[in-house]
Amino acid sequence: MSILVLDQLSKRYGALLVTDGISLSVDRGEIVGILGPNGAGKTTLFNLIAGTVKPNSGTITFDGRDITREGAAVRCRAGISRSFQVPQPFTGMTVFENVLVGATFGRDRAGASDFAMRALELSGLTRKANQLAGSLPLLDRKRLELARALATDPSLLLLDEIAGGLTDSECHELLEVLREVNAAGVTMVWIEHVVHALLSVAQRLVVVDFGRKIADGVPDAVMASREVKSVYLGDDVHV
Numbered sequence: 001m002s003i004l005v006l007d008q009l010s011k012r013y014g015a016l017l018v019t020d021g022i023s024l025s026v027d028r029g030e031i032v033g034i035l036g037p038n039g040a041g042k043t044t045l046f047n048l049i050a051g052t053v054k055p056n057s058g059t060i061t062f063d064g065r066d067i068t069r070e071g072a073a074v075r076c077r078a079g080i081s082r083s084f085q086v087p088q089p090f091t092g093m094t095v096f097e098n099v100l101v102g103a104t105f106g107r108d109r110a111g112a113s114d115f116a117m118r119a120l121e122l123s124g125l126t127r128k129a130n131q132l133a134g135s136l137p138l139l140d141r142k143r144l145e146l147a148r149a150l151a152t153d154p155s156l157l158l159l160d161e162i163a164g165g166l167t168d169s170e171c172h173e174l175l176e177v178l179r180e181v182n183a184a185g186v187t188m189v190w191i192e193h194v195v196h197a198l199l200s201v202a203q204r205l206v207v208v209d210f211g212r213k214i215a216d217g218v219p220d221a222v223m224a225s226r227e228v229k230s231v232y233l234g235d236d237v238h239v
C-alpha cells in the first residue's frame with residue numbers, strides 16, 4: 001500500500017520548470033533512491049513533499065490524505081520528516097539538546113526526552129549525547145542529522161545526500177544505521193550522489209533530469225537503461 005503518492009506534480013520558478021509533471025508512488029516500508037545530475041530538481045521535490053514549497057499544479061497524497069495545500073508543520077505532525085543536504089545543527093548545544101528540539105514538537109517534556117534518547121540510540125549516538133554538536137566528526141554529524149530527523153517520529157523520512165563526504169568505511173557504518181531505521185518501520189526516500197551507497201539499500205531507483213522523471217524501477221534495470229546512462233551518468237560509467 002502506498003504511503004506517498006505524487007500525481008503530475010509541477011513547480012516553476014519564473015521561466016524555469018524545476019519539477020515537470022512528476023508522478024511517483026512510494027510503498028510503506030520501501031527505500032526509494034533518487035538520482036539525477038546537479039540542478040535536476042531533486043531537492044525541490046523534497047521541498048514540495050515536506051511542504052516548504054508549494055507546487056503550481058499536481059497533488060501530493062500522504063497516508064491516503066491530500067496534503068497538497070497543507071503547511072510543513074502539519075506534514076511533519078502527520079509523519080513526514082527530512083534531513084538536509086547542508087546540516088545546520090546548533091553547534092553550541094549538546095547532541096541530546098539538538099535532538100530534543102525536534103522531539104519536543106507536539107510532545108510533553110518527559111515524552112520528548114524519552115523520544116530524543118530513542119532517536120539517538122537508533123542513530124548510534126547515545127554515547128555522545130552530552131558532547132557539543134560542534135565538536136563532532138563528520139560521520140557523527142551525519143548521525144546527528146539523522147537523529148534530528150527521527151526526533152519527530154516520522155513514518156516517511158526524506159534523506160538529502162546524507163552520505164556525501166564519507167569514506168567507504170564510514171559510509172558502510174551509516175548504511176547499517178539506515179537499514180536499522182528502515183527495519184524499525186520507517187519508509188525512506190533518499191537522494192544521493194554516492195551511487196554505490198544508494199544501490200546497496202534502495203529497492204527502487206528513480207532518476208530525475210531537468211525536472212522530469214526519466215526512469216523508475218528496480219535498481220539493476222534503471223542503471224542499465226540507455227536513457228539513464230546517456231542522459232545522466234554518461235556512457236562510460238560502470239556500476
Ligand SMILES: Nc1ncnc2c1ncn2[C@@H]1O[C@H](COP(=O)(O)OP(=O)(O)OP(=O)(O)O)[C@@H](O)[C@H]1O
Pocket residue numbers: 013018036037038039040041042043044045
Ligand atoms: N527558490 C528558488 N528560486 C529559483 N530557482 C530555484 C530555487 N530553488 C531551486 N532553484 C533552481 O531549480 C533547479 C533545481 O534545483 P534543486 O536544488 O532542486 O536541484 P538538485 O537536483 O537538488 O541539485 P543538486 O544535486 O545540485 O543538489 C536549479 O536550477 C536551481 O537553481
